[in-house]
Amino acid sequence: MRSSRALLGEALREGKAPAWQRRHVLDLDDFSLQELELVLHTARAMKDVLRRDVKKVPSLRGKTVVTLFYEPSTRTRVSFETAGKIMSADVINVTNSGSSIEKGESLLDTLLTVQAMAMDIIVLRHPHSGAPYFAARNLGRSSVINAGDGTHAHPTQALLDVFTLQEHLGSLDGKRVVIVGDISHSRVARSDLWALTRLGARLVLCGPPTLMPWDLLKGRRDTPGHPFASVEVETDLDKAIEGAEVIIALRLQKERQGAGLLPSLREYARLWQVDPERLARASPNVRVMHPGPMNEGVEISPEVAHSAQALVQEQVTNGLAVRMALLYLLCGPRELGA
Amino acid sequence: MAAGPAERVIMTAEEMGRSLSRIAHEVLERNRGAQDVVLMGIRTRGVPLAHRLAERIRRFEGVAVPVGALDISLYRDDIARRGPVPIGSTDVPVDLDGKRVVLVDDVLFTGRSIRAALDALMDLGRPTSVQLAVLVDRGHRELPVRADYVGKNVPTAQDEEVQVRLQETDGRDEVVILRRGE
Incomplete structure (x- = not known):
C-alpha cells in the first residue's frame, strides 16, 4: 500500500497508465487505490497550472459544464465554475432560484433539459441523498459529478482533503487522523472516511455518540480486511486528539440542536471544540482542516482557525486543482446517443 | 534479440551518440554559442534527449545550458477522441522570456505534438525564438x-x-521500426 504512489509513477513512465473508465463521479466508496492515486496525480499537474501567470489550458475547449445547485453554496460552485473556465470549458450555472426549478419542474425534467442542450458534464448538488445516482441512471450522454447530496457524499471535498494531506505528509499510511463533529450528518466526513481509509490513514471519529455514523460503520468495522476495520470511535476529544497528526473539524449545523441530538452550543463547544489547549495534546506538527464555512467559537476556536496549523485556505486552492483533474478525466470519448 | 513482430533496427547506440553530437554542434553553430539557449524536452523521451544534448554542449563549449521538461497532455487536440492520458509535470528551469528555446523530441511524425508543444510553450513565456x-x-x-x-x-x-529506446527509459539505446499486424 505504501508504494502505491511509486507504482503509479512507474506505470506512467512506462506508458502503461491505468485506464480511467468512469463516466460519473458519485462517491468514493467504489474507488480503487489506483483510481484515487490517478486523480491525485492529475491534480498535482493541475496545481502547477494554477501557479502560472497564464492560468488557462485548452483541454476542455468545446466542452460544456453546467453546475446545477439545489442548495446554497459559494465555494463549491465557484470552485467548479473556475475549474471549468481554466480548462477552457463553457460553464453555465443553474440554481433553484430564478430557474424553472422554482416553477416546480421535476429533477428528472431539469436534467433531461440540460442534457438536451448538449451539456457534457453536469455538476449536481442536491439536498436529497442519492440524487446524483438518479441523475446518472437517467442520463445517457452527460457525465455527472456529485457536488454534495444530502447527508450522503461529497467526493470532491474528500479528494481535496486527501490531496492537501498528501502535500503535507507525503503518504497517509499509518497517520492518525481525527475527524471531530457531527459525522453522522456530514457528507464530507462520509466521503473522507472512504478516501482516508483507502489511503491507509488510522482514522479516529470523535463527537457526541448521537452524531456518529453508526449506519456506515455497522457490519463493516468488524469485517476483517474492510478499510473501515481500523476505524476507531472515541467520544472524548481529549483522548482522541492524543498524538493526532491531522484534525478535521466539521461544521456544526445548528438545526441539529432542535432535533435533540446535542446539548446546547456552549456545551458542545466545551466538549468538542478544537482549541489551543486541546491542540497541545496532538502531535507537534499537527495540521487542522475544516471544509468551511466555519462556525468560529463553536467547533473550532478562532485562534486555531487562523493559526499556522490550519490549512483552510490551502484546501480551497486544492479544491480547484482536484476539480480540474476530474473534469479532465471525464472529458474522454462519449458515444452520441439520447 | 528483442521480441515483437518484424522489428528492424534503424539506429544503433553508436549512431545515436554521433547524431546527438552533431545536433549539439549544430545548435551551437546556429545560435553562435550557447548564450540564452534553453533546451525543453517534450515528455517522455524528449527529456533525456535534451539532457544528453546539454551534456554534449557542456563538453564542447564548457557552458551549462538550462534543461526543462514540457508535458503537452493538456494541449493535445485529440483528448475528446482518445481520452485523457496521465499528465506529467512541466518543469521550466528559467524564465523563458527572451530565450532561444530548442524543443527536443524523439520522433517527428504528424506534427501535432509539436503544435501542442508550441501552444504549451507560449503559455509559459515569450521566447525570442x-x-x-x-x-x-x-x-x-x-x-x-x-x-x-x-x-x-x-x-x-x-x-x-x-x-x-533510451537507456534512461528503456534500458538501452536504439531506434527500431515495427510493422504492425503481421
Missing part, C-alpha cells in the same frame, strides 16, 4: 511543421511504428 530538434523524422506530416535539427530522416509507411 523556438527551434526544433528531433532524433528521427519519419515523415507523414499533417501540419506545416519542420525540424531545425534532425538526427536521421527515415522513410516509413503510415502503419509502421518508430520506437526510440
Whole structure:
C-alpha cells in the first residue's frame, strides 16, 4: 500500500497508465487505490497550472459544464465554475432560484433539459441523498459529478482533503487522523472516511455518540480486511486528539440542536471544540482542516482557525486543482446517443 | 534479440551518440554559442534527449545550458477522441522570456505534438525564438511543421511504428521500426 504512489509513477513512465473508465463521479466508496492515486496525480499537474501567470489550458475547449445547485453554496460552485473556465470549458450555472426549478419542474425534467442542450458534464448538488445516482441512471450522454447530496457524499471535498494531506505528509499510511463533529450528518466526513481509509490513514471519529455514523460503520468495522476495520470511535476529544497528526473539524449545523441530538452550543463547544489547549495534546506538527464555512467559537476556536496549523485556505486552492483533474478525466470519448 | 513482430533496427547506440553530437554542434553553430539557449524536452523521451544534448554542449563549449521538461497532455487536440492520458509535470528551469528555446523530441511524425508543444510553450513565456530538434523524422506530416535539427530522416509507411529506446527509459539505446499486424 505504501508504494502505491511509486507504482503509479512507474506505470506512467512506462506508458502503461491505468485506464480511467468512469463516466460519473458519485462517491468514493467504489474507488480503487489506483483510481484515487490517478486523480491525485492529475491534480498535482493541475496545481502547477494554477501557479502560472497564464492560468488557462485548452483541454476542455468545446466542452460544456453546467453546475446545477439545489442548495446554497459559494465555494463549491465557484470552485467548479473556475475549474471549468481554466480548462477552457463553457460553464453555465443553474440554481433553484430564478430557474424553472422554482416553477416546480421535476429533477428528472431539469436534467433531461440540460442534457438536451448538449451539456457534457453536469455538476449536481442536491439536498436529497442519492440524487446524483438518479441523475446518472437517467442520463445517457452527460457525465455527472456529485457536488454534495444530502447527508450522503461529497467526493470532491474528500479528494481535496486527501490531496492537501498528501502535500503535507507525503503518504497517509499509518497517520492518525481525527475527524471531530457531527459525522453522522456530514457528507464530507462520509466521503473522507472512504478516501482516508483507502489511503491507509488510522482514522479516529470523535463527537457526541448521537452524531456518529453508526449506519456506515455497522457490519463493516468488524469485517476483517474492510478499510473501515481500523476505524476507531472515541467520544472524548481529549483522548482522541492524543498524538493526532491531522484534525478535521466539521461544521456544526445548528438545526441539529432542535432535533435533540446535542446539548446546547456552549456545551458542545466545551466538549468538542478544537482549541489551543486541546491542540497541545496532538502531535507537534499537527495540521487542522475544516471544509468551511466555519462556525468560529463553536467547533473550532478562532485562534486555531487562523493559526499556522490550519490549512483552510490551502484546501480551497486544492479544491480547484482536484476539480480540474476530474473534469479532465471525464472529458474522454462519449458515444452520441439520447 | 528483442521480441515483437518484424522489428528492424534503424539506429544503433553508436549512431545515436554521433547524431546527438552533431545536433549539439549544430545548435551551437546556429545560435553562435550557447548564450540564452534553453533546451525543453517534450515528455517522455524528449527529456533525456535534451539532457544528453546539454551534456554534449557542456563538453564542447564548457557552458551549462538550462534543461526543462514540457508535458503537452493538456494541449493535445485529440483528448475528446482518445481520452485523457496521465499528465506529467512541466518543469521550466528559467524564465523563458527572451530565450532561444530548442524543443527536443524523439520522433517527428504528424506534427501535432509539436503544435501542442508550441501552444504549451507560449503559455509559459515569450521566447525570442523556438527551434526544433528531433532524433528521427519519419515523415507523414499533417501540419506545416519542420525540424531545425534532425538526427536521421527515415522513410516509413503510415502503419509502421518508430520506437526510440533510451537507456534512461528503456534500458538501452536504439531506434527500431515495427510493422504492425503481421
